Amino acid sequence: MNFANQSVLVIGLAKSGVAVAKLLHQLHAHVVVNDQSPREKVAREAEELEALGVQVITGGHPLELVDHCDILVKNPGIRYDQPQILRALARGIPVLTEVEVAAQVIRAPIIGITGSNGKTTTTTLVGEMLRTSQLPVTVAGNIGTPLSAVASAVFAKQQHVVVELSSFQLQGTVTFHPHIAAWLNLYPAHLDYHGNLDNYREAKRKIFANQGLDDLSILNRDQEVFSEIAKTLQSKVWWVSLEQKVEFGAYIENDWLMLSAPLQGQSIPTVIAILPIDQIVLRGRHNLQNALFASAIAFAAGASPDAIRTTLTSFAGVAHRMEFVREVDGIKFINDSKATNPQAALQAIGSFTEPIVGILGGLDRGDDLSPLAAAVREHMKAVVTIGQSGERMAELARSVGVPVVKRVQTLEEAVQLAKNLAVAGDVVLLSPAAASWDMFASFEERGRIFKEAVHML
Template identity: 35%
Template sequence: MEFKGKKFIVVGAGISGIGAVRLLVNRDAIVTLYDGKLDEETIKGKLDSDLANVNISTGEFSKDLIDNNDVMVISPGVPIDKDFIIDFKNAGKEVIGEVELAYLCAKGRLIAITGTNGKTTTTALVGEILANYFKSSFVVGNIGNAYTLEADKMTDDTVTVAEISSFQMESAKEFHPAVSCVLNVTPDHLDRHKTMENYTACKMMVTKNQTEDEVCVLNYEDNILREEAKKLKCKITYFSSKSILSDGFYLDGKNIVKSVEGKSEVLLSTDDMKIVGVHNAENAMAAIAVSDAIGVPMDIIVETVKNFKAVAHRIEYVDTINDVVYYNDSKGTNPDATIKAVEAMDKPIILIAGGYDKHVSFADMAKVLVGRVKKLVLLGETKHDIEAEAKKVGVDDIVMVSSLEEAVKVSSESATAGDVVLLSPACASWDMFKSYTQRGDLFKEYVNKLK
């Protein structure tokens, strides 16, 4: 893409939006920064002195902004079906996402990791593996720093791993990773994507431009991905927690195995890992497959996997109080994530769940609670929906609360020695909190007050 002298409008004055502005200014583009929710002084306060010549626009998106700009750069939080974006496109103008812009400006090789669940853990693990082998590596996207902030630091020798969301792929065109990975596809964000078909299509956009010499890592046990694999031009490497594969990576009992043309090699045991649960064995296999594809020696990969610790807010151990173990899984923002968290526990569970309504079903999740969850503590917009599905399958020890602090109090009073109190909401946090991070931090704070 040509940048010099071209007129760009960046929508959204968040951290990644400011990063996009800087990328464009560094390439001699003419830049306007628009944010309909902030005033001009607030936006100016976010800009360093070297960005003082950037035009700032606030309030309603006017027709002048369409007429006076050539390309629009949008943040992932802005749906592409917004009226002003449609109007911009209808005027024959180009709309790209911040991730697309960062990709166009960056150098080196890119690994793109997506999926409904597990992408933060997998990306973080791949990031550690890359750092242990390559001289220049970056972790960007939803984890680490914004891709737009790091792109100008990359060289031809850099290897970057990016955690990619479905939102970020809505406007992808030239985005082209050397290695892609789709961990799984289960219902999520249907409030925005409307259908599973649309959601799946956005996830698979990471593979769109890959060639026959490049690699996509897929979960063999995901039926949707097995179907999508038939459409791909690139090489496919599968991983599986249930099936023995003649080619790929699989879990045989507790052993993670690599198989090439039927010849298998045990790489490590899950007992050697610090992250627990079958879902984390899947994350580890995906990370191993990705790192192997990008050229990291297997001994470095295996040693890093053995020493990798869980990321914050993903089945994160908080404390043990009166022989009750507390886990923070605030990043469990959909039912499938909560299923994995519940299945990872080997003790009776008091589950704290509920939150922002993304219009997904809790029926499958409710079935998994049977025999595992002794008490269900519910809060947020979805608490009645979860309650209804839980009662259908015979889970009837349910308490409704109005705050997370109350949820922790009720859970601690109900718990007996040997129990687990698990925060795994199965929902986003936006009904009561700024982010899943804030929700998780508050949970840890309330648990610490129990001492």
């Protein structure tokens, strides 16, 4: 799509909105940005864009703005039933996401990574593996740097662009075409946005929509849903499994991480033993799956086995994901603020052998909490809950017999109470099993406040 001289309405002044507005301005589009927040809340972002000549309208979402645009670009978090978007769709105006705009500009090969859990860790690992192999790489997307912020700088075809992709970002894609696409897992998430699991799954499936015979998809062999998805794909397919050997992909055999993949110029797979899994620094079964996916993706993109091995034996994780904060009086404090759904929290809880004092709760999306029951019963000696879903979390903990269950109003209170309930040898784990937006601007802010409270002990 040629954006030059097109009138483009960008809805949302979040990080991705600012980035895509700048990119569209560089592409000589006539850009108007609209955000419902009062001017004083977005003054810095608005002034930054206005200095470039971009018009910024705040304080509401006037419907008439749609009447003057050729293209509408929406922030990923804005739903498709928002009135401006409904009006645009009714009038046949293209509605794009920031990722779609950026992808139409980028000429370098794209590696797309999606999934309900593990996306950021896997994306980061792939980037590190490629860098360690001395391959040029840019990492962007849902991980924190909008794809449109790097799009104009990424043209060289030898450079890989590794993109973490949420369902929000994928739903609005049209031409987005990753030459390697990986879907890590599928669990109920963001159902308040998508309405049901089928819609959520179909949004994720769009990562494969424009792939062809020369492209590669990498899927999770351990979830049956992907066997059916694989039958619909046009690309080559590799598999990742914690449970069984696969012909093409990555798996565990005799406690070793194994790759089975064709070497350059070959079609028959060669089996490569990467390393014993006890040498992988990241802990937990979920991180072992992340390591398998990252190894398969990076190898397919040209990373060497030595670089994959080096990364897995040195990479300690990313912020807010099973992040060790501090040990106080023999009590370890772990920040897993990124656990924004029950399945993510389940994986975190199950990775510990020590008794846990858990801090649970956040935005109540109505998620089914029952999958947490067995892990909470088995691993948690006490539970402290916060947020909208805190009462439901407390009811779950009581129902499975957790001896001590407390409800508090702030995260700072939760940290202090958890410290009082723990003894040397215990773990205090923030793994909320819920999004952060009832109390915090983001999971990052929630994690930062947790860490600050821990350091104040």
